[in-house]
Structure formats: C-alpha cells, structure tokens
Amino acid sequence: MAFTAKTAGPMSDINVTPLIDVMLCLLIIFILNAPSPVHQVKVDLPQKSTITPPVDPPPPIELRITARGEFYWNDQPLIKPALEPQLKLEAGKNPQPELQVDIEYQTQFELVAEVLATAKGAGIEKIGFKNMPDG
Numbered sequence: 001m002a003f004t005a006k007t008a009g010p011m012s013d014i015n016v017t018p019l020i021d022v023m024l025c026l027l028i029i030f031i032l033n034a035p036s037p038v039h040q041v042k043v044d045l046p047q048k049s050t051i052t053p054p055v056d057p058p059p060p061i062e063l064r065i066t067a068r069g070e071f072y073w074n075d076q077p078l079i080k081p082a083l084e085p086q087l088k089l090e091a092g093k094n095p096q097p098e099l100q101v102d103i104e105y106q107t108q109f110e111l112v113a114e115v116l117a118t119a120k121g122a123g124i125e126k127i128g129f130k131n132m133p134d135g
Contacts, residue, residue, distance in 0.1 A: 058097040061090060062130070065115060067106035084118050091123035098126040 064072040071078040073086060090097060099119055103112055119127055 058093065058095060060098040060100045060128070062100050062102060063115070064102040065104065065107050065112060067104045069108070069111055071115075083115070084122055087119050087122035087124055091125075096125055098128055099124050100128045100130050102130040 062072075062074050064075075066072070069080075071080060071083060073083075078086065087099070090099070101112070101115065116127065
C-alpha cells in the first residue's frame with residue numbers, strides 16, 4: 001500500500017538556502033567596509049640583549065628593615081647614615097648584586113620609600129622584595 005500526496009497546493013515550507021546566501025553576502029560586505037582601527041597602541045617589546053650574563057652571579061644583599069626602624073645588612077646591624085655609602089660601594093661592583101629588601105609587618109611605608117629612593121640614588125639596579133607582609 002503506497003501513500004501518495006494528492007494535494008497540489010502551495011508549499012508551506014520556507015526555503016532558507018537563499019536567505020543564508022543573502023546573509024553571508026551582507027556579512028562579507030559589512031566586514032570589508034568596517035573601519036580599520038584608527039588608534040594604535042605603541043608597545044615597546046624587549047629586545048635581544050647583546051650582553052652575556054655572568055657565569056656566576058654574586059650573592060644577593062639582604063637588607064632587613066624592622067618595625068622599629070632598624071637596619072640589618074646580611075644579618076649584621078647597620079646604622080641609617082651608613083646605608084648610603086654601603087649601597088654606593090655595592091653599586092660600583094661589576095656584576096652588581098641584587099638588593100633583597102625584607103620588611104617586617106609594622107614597618108612604616110615612609111621608611112621603606114626612603115630606603116628605596118636611597119638605593120636608586122646610589123645606583124642599585126636590581127631590587128627585590130622578600131617576605132612582603134600581606135596585611
């Protein structure tokens with residue numbers, strides 16, 4: 001028994017193929033006519049260094065600053081006026097050691113900023129932080 005449709009009326013299904021073709025053409029037209037970005041961001045990318053790194057870097061300098069304003073240079077007490085000459089002496093070395101600053105939790109920010117400015121003024125190029133307090 002075969003089933004055949006005997007209706008010859010209009011087709012009620014929508015043919016979406018022409019609609020997709022038109023939409024893709026419009027999309028391509030909009031993409032081609034879209035304005036290119038006018039604002040450019042200048043980025044300074046790192047360049048390849050011609051300086052060869054030292055084979056054996058010097059040990060880092062550990063400068064600890066306590067909450068009471070005391071300084072310890074590699075676990076040796078250091079008075080504040082002797083800090084700048086000591087930093088200048090280390091800055092003159094080739095290769096220069098890294099200054100690692102260890103700060104206690106209650107240390108005043110102004111004291112830390114002053115020490116960092118002194119280190120920069122003395123010519124220290126590598127400064128790192130150890131055991132930074134979270135709170």
